Amino acid sequence: MQFATRTSARLLIAIAIFVLAASTLLLTRSPQSAAFSAESRPALAPFAAIITLPLPMPTASELRNFVLPVALAAALLLLAVTADSHPTLRAPRWFEICAVAAAAIAVLSAFVNQAWDLSHGWIFFFVAGAGWAALLARRATPRTVAFVLAGAAIVACGACVLSLVHRQILGIQFVRWPVGPIAVSSELAAVWAAAAAGCLVGLVASRPAIAPRSRNFAIAGALLTAFAALALLRATERVAPAIALLIAVAWAIVLPWSSHPARRRIIVAAVAALALGGAIFGFAHRADRAGSLSVRLAYWNTIFHRFPSWAALGVGPDLFVVTSTNDLARARAETPHPLHGTLERSAHNEWLQACFELGLVGGLLYAVLPLGALAAAYRAFPRATAETRMMLATTSTGLVALIVAEAANVNLRYGTVPGWYWTLIGLTLALAGSTRAPRPAPAWLPRRTILRLAAAGLAVAVLLITLTDGAAAYAQARGEATLATDDVAAARWFTLATPRLGAEQWLKTRAGLATAASNLARSTLIAPPVESSDSMKAARQAAAAAWTEIYQRCPGYHGDGGSLAEAQFMSGDPKLAEATLNRYLSEVDPYDASANALFARTFTHDDSATLDALARAARSAGFDNDSAQLLRTAATSPDEHAIWNNRVAAAEADVRLPEKDWKDPLAPETLRLEAARLSAAGDRASAARLGKLAADAYFKLYTENNPRRRPAEAEADAFARAAEDLFRSDPSQYQAAYELICNAERFAVLGGELEQLRNPDPNAEFVGGQVVPTDLPEIYRPLWRLSALLHLAAGRVQNIELRIRSSLPEDHWSQAEVDAVWVALARELVDAFAKLPPDRRPSHYDRLVRLASTAATRPANQRP
Secondary structure, three states, X not given: OHHHHHHHHHHHHHHHHHXXXXXXXXXXXXXXXXXXXXXXXXXXXXXXXXHEEXXXXXXXXXXXXXXXXXXXXXXXXXXXXXXXXXXXXXXXXXXXXXXXXXXXXXXHHHHHOOOXXXXXXHHHHHHHHHHHHHHHHHHOXXXXXXXXXXXXXXXXXXXXXXXXXXXXXXXOOOXXXXXXXXXXXXXXXXXHHHHHHHHHHHHHHOHHHOOHHXXXXXXXXXXXXXXXXXXXXXXXXOHHHHHHHHHHHHHHHHHHHHHOHHHHHHHHHHHHHHHHHHHHHHHHHHOXXXXXXXXXXXXXXXXXXXXXXXXXXXXXXXXXXXXXXXXXXXXXXXXXXXXXXXOOOOOOOHHHHHHHHHHHHHHHHHHHHHHHHHHXXXXXXXXXOHHHHHXXXXXXXXXXXXXXXXXXXXXXXXXXXXXXXHHHHHHHHHHHHOOOOOEOOOOOOOOHHHHXXXXXXXXXXXXXXXXXXXXXXXXXXXXXXXXXXXXXXXXXXXXXXXXXXXXXXXXXXXXXXXXXHHHHHHHHOOOXXXXXXXXXXXXXXXXXXXXXXXXXXXXXXXXXXXXXXXXXHHOOOHHXXXXXXHHHHHHOOOOOHHHHHHHHHHXXXXXXXXXXXXXXXXXXXXXXXXXXXXXXXXXXXXXXXXXXXXXXHHHHHHOOOOHHHOOOOOHHHHHHHHHHHHHHHOOHHHHXXXXXXXXXXXXXXXXXXXXXXXXXXXXXXXXXXXXXXXXXXXXXXXXXXXXXXXXXXXXXXXXXXXXXXXXXXXXXXXXXXXXXXXXXXXXXXXXXXXXXXXXXXXXXXXXXXXXXXXXXXXXXXXXXXXXXXXXXXXXXXXXXXXXXXXXXXXXXXXXXXXXXXXXXXXXXXXXX
């Protein structure tokens, strides 16, 4: 019996440390992990090899989603084989009762909202996390918790060091490996720093009674963790986690006062004041942050406007992504910057989102789980031993930081943070329970054999669900990898991926399947004669069916209306396709680029309607080659040519006026279309003039913070095209072209994720001197290459490697490939400047010639 107890305790410690380590560090092979290959990151390659599994997944951290279910299954199996399957009861029953009640409400909400297929994933992961916390609360002892906290400190320090080293090696100021994006890294850094601060405060409060050896070990671990976590938090420079840390430290300071009942009101008031002050400071600090506050207010406003429709049972677990994407689709099209993005993934407030999805009762029960753990720690602190008080301060302070941070984030919806969240709850409850006398097992509890069989059965069920979702995730990754090369294989993989858990994954896998089906349907339009008509018809109907499933559930999902209309048209129902397209463009997104292009290509009846559709498309995106052909045909037709010229002239007059006085609300887009037409015709000087007028109009909307600012892709495209047309028409205008491309960069970066430099130089370039991008979409790679070219032309080379790397896929970031681009750019510039008289060439032209004549690998100190 004693051996089994000792062994089970060690195994429980191992499982708990595995949860924390795997949730924080585990990576898989994916497009995001290519940047950590031995060729591009030699210094990090050994660490990457240790923590990266050679398994294709949609994202590098995808496997972290399955850590808690696997841990729960392992703990249940441990419970099934342990001799003391009837442990004495210390942990309070309220936690299990609240968790079961919240899960029951979630199930009821899913069925009432007819959303079980989208909601059951959230329910499964919630039950897995709460079950893991409950098992820890019942099985962990203070000695167990001590070992788990020691392992947690090692994991936290290692993660911080690796993140900071990766940032240093990369050169570009990314904080995204191995923990994850900046939001996740900063939140966990705050939790680790808070836990370390709590440990130190607990040591001070219990100093006389703790053995010197234990005290010295705890002090060393807490100081190392605090130093590493604070360094990472400073590197991320996020406000909300910093506020969460301050409030958590306040909790740690006042926690020892819990033994003085007369002071409790003062304690509560002080913590509440800190929370309120931190929230006000955070909102004020975010007021000028690229829509960070405005997007939160838009989400919260939408939630409150739907009240009381969601008050009883909510809109359904995990359905914010569907409901809000639909609700805000039109607003997102009209005012894209307050509502940036194409999918409303979360409310940026975990607790509000839980109420919205589960209803008021369900949301409150969900919030009671961590808050009740804090209350248990507060009550247990006075009667705990010195070591237990130190550990209670550690776990509860870390939990406070996480709770506060989640008021501005929803990282609990993803795989990294939940491992720490549920483990902290379980450890806190276990420590609080250890201060009470054990209770015997109730008489109604089944026999040990039945409990063991039930635990084993539950473990098997959890593992089967986890393996099914893991296999579906693997299939999704394979589908995404083959979508560009083999539509048949991609459709097969995405079909296998459709059982994925989670509403967002439900949308993504079906969108992948629908995209592959549409590609196959398009191929049948040019199928060889041997292709059977039945198979062609089946392919087209499959595409229509796949897009219909998405459109019926989430018409606001980006681009699904146009894709559905195209599939319906290919399947032989043009009237239905036109009706779908008209409804989508009028009710959901009038500026969807692909939908408007389809309308212009297929359903317009005159050249004027074609040009209108192309202008609407240009309002939200760049201008592609297919649209250019339609533009040339429509704008130069005999019936439309004079009308179009008058429209262009009117647009020139409009953009010189305030936006409210524009007669044509799409005046800048009209100028962009004409500039694209002139550029294709070879008149790049005139194209540059009109393109700059359109770009200046966009910049004016930006400086006025006009809600009808265009999406970042359109803004960046306008400035980039104007810069390229100006430089190609007259290379001597390289300085003016350089200034235009700097603005193109600004809009491209502001439209995605960015990181502000710690000590920005207000006189330096915006990109590289004040901020750096942390999101590098493929569509902007030509822009970054053009920017590198024009920066080199202007002799501005300080941050040129940032631009060169941004123009390349991450698996091509080796120094040799970067140097090769240096040389290629220099040769292109030499060819352009050689046509100019010597007095119109840049002063560093000779250095460009020397660089262009060298080998592809060029020492940095020999560059211009």
